[in-house]
Amino acid sequence: MKTALDLSEAIAVVHRDMQAHLGQGRVADYIPALARVDPRRFGIAAATCDGQLVCAGDGAEPFSVQSISKVFTLTLALEKLGADLWRRVGREPSGSRFNSMVRLEQEHGVPRNPLINAGALVVTDALLDRGDTGTTIEGIADFLRLRSEDPSVDIDQEVARSEGDTGFLNASLANFLKASNNLHSDVADVLKVYFNQCALRMSCSQLARAGLYLTADGLDPWTGERVTTAVRARRINAIMMTCGHYDASGEFAFRVGLPGKSGVGGGILAIAPHRAAVAVWSPGLNAAGTSHVGSMALERLAQLMDWSVF
Numbered sequence: 001m002k003t004a005l006d007l008s009e010a011i012a013v014v015h016r017d018m019q020a021h022l023g024q025g026r027v028a029d030y031i032p033a034l035a036r037v038d039p040r041r042f043g044i045a046a047a048t049c050d051g052q053l054v055c056a057g058d059g060a061e062p063f064s065v066q067s068i069s070k071v072f073t074l075t076l077a078l079e080k081l082g083a084d085l086w087r088r089v090g091r092e093p094s095g096s097r098f099n100s101m102v103r104l105e106q107e108h109g110v111p112r113n114p115l116i117n118a119g120a121l122v123v124t125d126a127l128l129d130r131g132d133t134g135t136t137i138e139g140i141a142d143f144l145r146l147r148s149e150d151p152s153v154d155i156d157q158e159v160a161r162s163e164g165d166t167g168f169l170n171a172s173l174a175n176f177l178k179a180s181n182n183l184h185s186d187v188a189d190v191l192k193v194y195f196n197q198c199a200l201r202m203s204c205s206q207l208a209r210a211g212l213y214l215t216a217d218g219l220d221p222w223t224g225e226r227v228t229t230a231v232r233a234r235r236i237n238a239i240m241m242t243c244g245h246y247d248a249s250g251e252f253a254f255r256v257g258l259p260g261k262s263g264v265g266g267g268i269l270a271i272a273p274h275r276a277a278v279a280v281w282s283p284g285l286n287a288a289g290t291s292h293v294g295s296m297a298l299e300r301l302a303q304l305m306d307w308s309v310f
C-alpha cells in the first residue's frame, strides 16, 4: 500500500524541488504595482483540519491575493442572498480568459460563473447592495481577518489605486453589466470595492488558515464556528474545481486534482477536503494567469500526500 509522507517532510521536498524552477513564468504587468515583484519568490503553507500549520520559503510573506478574494466574496454573497445569487450569475466554466468581454456579451450580461471577473463584479455588487463602499470593503477585510485569525490583514492601497488607474477592461465589463441591468450599484462604486478586495495582502499561512472552512463542510475546524452551510461549501469547491483557473481549469484539475483558485499576484489557494487548505505563492504566471511554479508545487504536494478529490 502507498504510504503518504508526513506533511512537514512533503512541504520540505516541494520547497527544495521548486528551487530549480524559480523565476519561470511572467509576472503580471498590466497592474503596474504588481510588475515590481521579484519573480523568484516562492512560498507555501498548509493548514490541516487537525490543527497543524506548516510553512516554507516565503510562506509568511504577504502578497496581493487578487482573484483568490473571489472565493471569499462568493462565500459572503451566498450567506447574504442564498440561492437568489444564481439568478444573476451562472456556474459553468467559461473556457475563456478571466476578463473576456466577448463571453459576457454572448451570455447577455449574465456572467458564466462567479470566478471570472464579470461574475465577481456581480458578486461584489450583491455585497455592496447600493450601500457604502467603505463599509463593504471593511466587511470583506474583516471576514479575512476573522478567518485567518489575524487582525493585521489589510489592503495594499497602492495596488488598489494602480488597478483603479489601469482597470479599463474591468470598467468595460462593469458598464456592460450595468447596461444589462445586472448591477444595482453605481459602476464606480462596484469597481472601487472590487479593486480593494483584489488588493488584499495576505501570506500563504494566512490564506491557508482562512480557507480551512472549505475543507470541513463549512465549519472552521480550529474554532468550531460555522462559516457557511455544508452544501454551500461543497458547491464553492465545485466551482473552484471547474472555474478556478479560467480557461486552464481542466489542466489544473488534471494535474493537481484539487479545487483551487488562482490570482494574478501569483497566489493559489487549493482545498484538500477533510485534510488541508494549501496556499502557494510565486509571481511568474502561465498564459492563463495562474502561477507557473505555484501550480507545479501543488501538483507535487498532492502527489506526495496522495491528495485528490478523484
Ligand code: GLN
Residues within 6 Å of the ligand: 065, 066, 067, 068, 098, 099, 117, 163, 170, 198, 262, 263, 264, 265, 289
Ligand atoms: N484584479 C485582477 C483583475 O481584475 C484580478 C485578476 C486575477 O487575479 N485573475 O484583473
